[in-house]
Amino acid sequence: MGLVTLEYVLRKARLGKYAVGGFNFFTLENLQGIAEGAARQNSPVIAMASTGAMKLFGEKTTAAIARTVAEEYGVQMVLHLDHCTDMEILKRCVDNGFTSVMIDASSKEYQENVDITAEAVDYASRYGCSVEAELGHVGGKEDDISVDERTAMFTKPEEALKFVKDTGIDALAVAVGTVHGFYKSEPKLDFPRISAIHELIPEMPLVLHGGTGVPEPDFIESIRRGVCKINIGTELKSIGVYETSRLAYLEDNGQDPRKVSKKVVKACADIVAHKLEVFGSVGKA
Ligand SMILES: [Zn+2]
Structure with missing residues (x-):
């Protein structure tokens, strides 16, 4: 086991009618939790690094850590760059062995989105790396807009x-009512839609x-209608890493940071393992 492409895991998901979970990571413990959750469920998994994480770790370190963690835990993992708007960062990720990248030119006009995505x-693709792109725009809490504006x-x-015909992508992020x-x-x-x-x-x-906070029956209905990848970021960041660390530090009185790390790994693994079950990917690795 080790790093596999997004195209590979999503082709199987599409045929098998389940979804593969995409989980963001910001720390090593966060990534270990993703791997542990996937190992527990014998499920493929997508570990997603943002361009912000690239600035923290660098592309080379991120790729080396992810490859090693995937091997250590014996899981089928995709290393994916999430929401990239910077072509130079994207190319460096491909060069360093990421197996999937998301180019996000969704805020541009149609033709410019096509040109950048292509x-x-x-x-x-010349290095066998998969590409996800976005059409329409999945907003976030930074966008203070009305329902009508969102629907547009x-x-x-x-x-x-x-x-899809104009770009040759491997996966399409759709704006259908979720937000970050x-x-x-x-x-x-x-x-x-x-x-x-x-x-x-x-x-x-x-x-x-924008999977955090979506009711579980909605995930199942989305999968039934053609969704093959579901992204979870906020829940891992806010609860798995931040809240778990905060409580663990308070409990420990600053004696042993390893105890904090272990708790973060477990909290992230529990979130991931549960989501993989909801997404129907248990035993699919
Ligand atoms: Zn997103």
Whole structure:
């Protein structure tokens, strides 16, 4: 086992009608937790590093750590660059052995998104690295916009068909009602839109961003309608790493940081293992 491509795990997920969890990591313990959760469930898993994490660790260190952790835990892991808007960082990740990258030009006009995405595909694919791109725009808590404005940014099925043909991507992130960060009110997913997109591009794995706080039945319904990758970031960051560390440091009186590390690994592993079960990927590695 070790690092595998996104294309590989998502092709199997699409045929098997389950989703593979994509989990963000910011620390070593966070990454170990992702690997431990996947090992416990004998499930494939996607470890996602942001460009912010690149600035913290560097591409070379991130790739070396992820490869080693995947081997240490004996898991089938994709090392994925999440939401990259900087082509230079993306290329360095490909050069250093990332097996998947997401180019995010979703805030641009259609043709510019196509051109930037196609450049990423051209670079990554010659090294066998997979590419995810976004069409429509999945916002976050930084966007203070109305429901109508949000709906206007949803992925349009006809445009998705054209985008996939124009770019040659391996996975498509769709804007269908989820947002990044914690939800202020219950998320409302546009299920008919997911189905409409899937019917036009049935072989394209669809990606759901902003998974933290989405009710479990909504995950299952999304998967039934063609979603093959679900991203979870905020829950791991805020609860798995931050809150667990804070409480563990208070309990320990600053005597042994290893105790804190162990608790973070376990908290992240518990979150990941549970999500993998919901996504239906247990035993699929
Ligand atoms: Zn995202």
